[in-house]
Amino acid sequence: MTDAPPRAELLLDREVPEELRQELVAAFDGLGAPPVRVRRTLVHRGAADIPWVVLASLPLQAFLSGLGAEAVKDAYEAFKGVVRRTARPASPAPGTLGEAREARPMLLRDAATGLDVVLEPDLPAEAYESLTTLDLREFAVGPLHYDRAQGRWRSVLDEAAG
Numbered sequence: 601m602t603d604a605p606p607r608a609e610l611l612l613d614r615e616v617p618e619e620l621r622q623e624l625v626a627a628f629d630g631l632g633a634p635p636v637r638v639r640r641t642l643v644h645r646g647a648a649d650i651p652w653v654v655l656a657s658l659p660l661q662a663f664l665s666g667l668g669a670e671a672v673k674d675a676y677e678a679f680k681g682v683v684r685r686t687a688r689p690a691s692p693a694p695g696t697l698g699e700a701r702e703a704r705p706m707l708l709r710d711a712a713t714g715l716d717v718v719l720e721p722d723l724p725a726e727a728y729e730s731l732t733t734l735d736l737r738e739f740a741v742g743p744l745h746y747d748r749a750q751g752r753w754r755s756v757l758d759e760a761a762g
Contacts, residue, residue: 607711608633608658612640613704616654620686624654627682630675632666633658654686660710660717660736667732680728684721707743710736716743717753726751 608628612621625636667676683706708717715736727746734744734753741757 608636608656608663609711610636610638611655611657612638613654614640616640616686620682623682624656624686627675627679628656628658631663631679632675633663654706655709656706657709657711659712660708660715661712663708664731664734664736667728676728683719683723686721714742715739718743718745720746724748727753 610621610624610628612624616624621638625638628636667679686706703721705721706719708719709715710717713736717731717734723746727748730746730751730753739755739758741761742755743757744753744755746752747754
C-alpha cells in the first residue's frame with residue numbers, strides 16, 4: 601500500500617472573492633506547498649459561526665521551513681500580502697448601510713497534528729520571520745498566536761497546562 605502524496609487544502613469563507621481565491625492558490629504554489637484543493641464553507645453557516653476567513657491545512661512544518669529559503673523570498677512576500685488582504689474585512693459598498701465587520705485571521709493547520717497557527721492581518725514582519733524557524737514540535741496544543749510584547753509565537757493553552 602502506498603501513501604497518498606501530501607496535499608494542501610484551503611477552506612474559504614463564502615465571502616472570499618474568486619480573485620482572492622486564485623491569489624491564495626498561487627501564493628501557496630509559489631511557496632512550494634503540495635497541490636492545493638479549495639473548498640468553500642457551507643451556505644447555511646453565517647459569518648458569525650466562523651471566526652476565520654481562510655483555513656489552510658497542509659504539512660505545515662515542511663512548509664514553514666521552506667519559507668526561509670532564499671529561492672522563495674519573492675513568493676514569501678506575496679504570501680504575506682495575500683494574508684493581509686484575505687483577513688482584512690470587506691468594506692460595505694459605497695452608499696449602503698452595510699455593517700462594519702471585524703478582521704478575521706487566516707489559519708494554517710498542520711495536516712499531521714491538527715495544530716493551528718493564527719495569521720492576523722496586521723502581523724509585524726518579525727512575526728513572519730520567526731515563523732520560518734518555528735519548530736512545531738515545541739507545542740502540544742494550539743492555536744499558536746504571535747505575542748507582540750514577547751516577540752514570539754506561543755500557545756496559551758500549552759502554557760496553562762504547564
